[in-house]
Amino acid sequence: MAKRQIPVELAKLLDAVDPDRLMRTVEGICTGERLTNEAEARALNFMAQEFERAGCRVGWETHPAYISTPGRARLEVGGRAFECVTHPMTPATKGVSGPLRFLSRSEASGLGPDALRGAVALVEGLATEAAVRRLQEAGAAAAVFITGRSIHEMIVSRVWGSPTPATMNDYVSIPAVSVSLGDGAELRRLAAEGAAAGIETEVDTRWVDLPILTADIPGESDDFVMVTSHIDSWWLGAMDNASGNACGVEIARLLAPFAGKLRRGLRIVNWSGHSHGRYAGSTAYCDAHFEELRRYCVLNINADCLGGCGATVMTEAPSLAATHGLAERALREAAGVENYEGHRYSRSCDMSFWGVGVPAVFSQVSEQPPATGASADAFKALFGGGTKSGGYGWWWHTKDDTVEHLDPEFLARDVRVFLDAVWHAVTDEVLPLDAAAEARDLERGLRVWAEKAAGALDLSAALERSARLVRALEALDATVERGACTAHSRNCTVTDVLRILIPLGYIEGSIFSHDPAAGAPYVPMLRGVDELQGADPHFRQCLLTALRRRVNELTWELGEALALVED
Structure with missing residues (x-):
């Protein structure tokens, strides 16, 4: 070509x-x-x-x-001070102490409610909100993260943007600090010896x-x-x-x-x-x-x-x-x-x-x-591995x-x-946006949810409309190529359709608000399907009631998009 x-x-x-x-x-x-x-x-x-x-x-x-600006942070273990930084949206503290306990990634991801009661948790990886919250729910008094060659700065929050009354209490309640990979090795040794850790942090949130x-x-x-x-x-x-x-x-x-x-x-x-x-x-x-x-x-x-x-x-x-x-x-x-x-x-x-x-x-x-060799080990310790690249460089956020x-x-x-x-x-006269590709992507996402639902949730109407929408959008672009539709008309239709498809594919809540800063599947309004299997009968029916309403919303919006194109 x-x-x-x-x-x-x-x-x-x-x-x-x-x-x-x-x-x-x-x-x-x-x-x-x-x-x-x-x-x-x-x-x-x-x-x-x-x-x-x-x-x-x-x-x-x-x-x-x-906003939240980190200030001074102090970490002392076994009578020795270690260089560390604290993180925005974590609480300031004049002093928290407890036995230092190291956890592997697998251990940190499977903790019970009181598994870390009163301990200072020592874990590998970036200080993320999800990681701090898991440790908090396990009863940890504080968290220490082993990051990279230099200490990595992070914000510990799942609240996207400024809080509202509904999200103002969605912040973690335990202090968190991060240390370098080199100091992390020494801290692991001290944790194995049963050393205690003390943490003080200053965070200005306003x-x-x-x-x-x-x-x-x-x-x-x-x-x-x-x-x-x-x-x-x-x-x-x-x-x-x-x-x-x-x-x-x-x-x-x-x-x-x-x-x-x-x-x-x-x-x-x-x-x-x-x-x-x-x-x-x-x-x-x-x-x-x-x-x-x-x-x-x-x-x-x-x-x-x-x-x-x-x-x-x-x-x-x-x-x-x-x-x-x-x-x-x-x-x-x-x-x-x-x-x-x-x-x-x-x-x-x-x-x-x-x-x-x-x-x-x-x-x-x-x-x-x-990353390769020793760098690969450090990268995996920081990010968990599994990506097709080495990220932005070891100096990122340092x-x-x-x-x-x-x-x-x-x-x-x-x-x-x-x-x-x-x-x-x-x-470009024809706006370089492919609404048909977005509709195909949405249809693929719906098929994944339909398979997971295993017949418990009827997505047939939404799937039928998404398939029709794909065909209609492909036909629209063909009419532009033949000169039967103006580029301006096509552009207006495509942007109007994408105003509908993008929220369906990427947000769970209202289009006027902002979902949490957390991982989201495609078509997140249907994420409840993942909870159906193994749910008790009462909760399952409650969940199905909510999901049917979301399917109604989804199907309606797809119909609106289809009408824009077909009309």
Whole structure:
């Protein structure tokens, strides 16, 4: 098959991406650890000046948000102090002590209610909310996590964004700290000898006015594409996420001369509250602009952790089924990647717009190769293994995330991929979104649930409508190719259908709220099917009642989507 020719204008833009300028932008942003403080304000002001210099329309807004900043932490075991960090959204404590007890991964995942009563648990891996909660429910007084070569910062919260009355008590109640892999080995030895551990932590959790910076390049229509990134960082955060911020600045510089000439506008949005507010910034932006986003935003392209040294794996970037083709094209045209596989989005990456129904593509586009040897052991201890890449680099979320761990040429390469995707999204007559692929993906998910339900739940009507929807969307695209349907009509129908399909595929609750920051299956509104087997008769019938109502909702929404296409 012949390779598709890259448009001449796009080729010129890709050639104009400047690695040296990108690195200067990164250095201008890395003014210190950026956690809703003076360093963050300096970085945002620097970016605003760059956007204004490029010719963008710059906007500022603030929204109340709940953030948590870790302070001093102390861990003492056997009379010896160990370097450690504590984590946002965990409680501050003036002193907790107990016998130090090491648990393997399998032991930590199968604990009973009183298995750790009064102990300080020592476990391998990142400090996640799910891990801390398991230890808390087992009666642990505190938790110590053995992370990597350097100590990894994490936020311990399942509340997506700022809390509501329904979620304000959904935070863990025991302190947690993390240590390095090297100190972890010594702590394991001390635990085996029966040593006691003492922990003190300082955590400042409060409501603040969270800043959001926007830069707009208008198009010919009211529709727009978003390029989004978080400005806050652990330590200097050169890769995470000055690299993503620099990507937005570079794209603004290159596309601002096209203001008023693009089919769709471009809005670059930079928020705080990602690292220390569990996506509080993106959630606040969604809540404040819900109707505008639902009516006019056709795509969200998130930029995070770009250009790392050694980041040669470029086949795993996340996408929706609807945006897989766009991702594949951008990676091929801008970076020569021919074997893009991609993966489904997890509940991460500031993906706060599922309820709105805004399609998304990317976050990172490059990762480290799979680890080998001693590095593989360390990687598995940290993440559990089982991935097709080596993650973002050992310096991710550590004090070592500095400019020296960025590769200027790799950063420029990654930015070219983003620029390519943006260019097609704002200039292509036929919007590069594949609603038929999203419908096929949803149908596959429904078939999985139907098989699991084993006849206990009737999904036949939903399956029939999803199959009809796939055929109708495929026929719609065929009519555009034959000239029997305008591109504008097709684009409006596709975006309206995706406003329905994306929430069905990715959220469990209301489209106006935000599900917890936890793992979610495809079509999460049917996750109760997993609880049917082995349930007692009363609970099973209660569960089936709830599931039938969710199936009704699902079937109705699919009918609405089908009507949009068939009409």
